Amino acid sequence: MKLKLNIDELTDDFFTDTRLLGITATVKNYQFCWQLNHMLGYSFRLNPEIEIHLRRKERSYFFPVYQHEVKNSFLNHYLYHNHFDGEYLLPEFRHMDFLWLMKGDFVDEESCKQMVQTIKSISGVQMVAELTNEKIRNKGHLVF
Incomplete structure (x- = not known):
């Protein structure tokens, strides 16, 4: 018997009760x-355990993720850097430098x-916009 991981379902679960901001900044x-x-x-801190690794064109790209945990709450804030070495974590938002996920x-x-x-x-912040799930x-x- 072969088990197949349903990536779409996993992704939908990950994004339940989240908000995502896109930020353009020159810092x-x-x-x-x-x-x-x-x-x-x-207290945003770099969390190397959830760094995003993508492989494209036989190269590896690493997108750092900073994390802030809200005390006495389940809420976590994650700040992703959207570009690394000419590649984008979310290519559809290349003009965004940071992605802020509240989860x-x-x-x-x-x-x-x-x-x-x-x-x-x-x-140094030029723009902040909420990104809806349908646009992503x-x-x-x-997902980490």
Whole structure:
């Protein structure tokens, strides 16, 4: 008997109760995290265990993921760097430098709006937009 992993189902489960922001910014990822931590009181840290590895054209690409766990909550924030060495984690959003995934608990509209406003106020941030699941063609690339 052969068992087949249903990737679409796995991906759908991963994205249940999530919100995703796309961010265009002219700052390095470590500087951006520092500013987020400073302005929001977060503690984004690089999590090498969930780094995304993609293989394209016989080359390996590594996309770092920063993580912040909300105390006394199931909510986690993940900040992906969208490009590495000329490749994109989500090619459909090449103009986005960072992808911010909120996962594990419900994030209400008001909290999300306040977060977007704070991110927009960071020096070097040019754009912040919420990305809906329907617009994301390569959702599986964000699953760790």
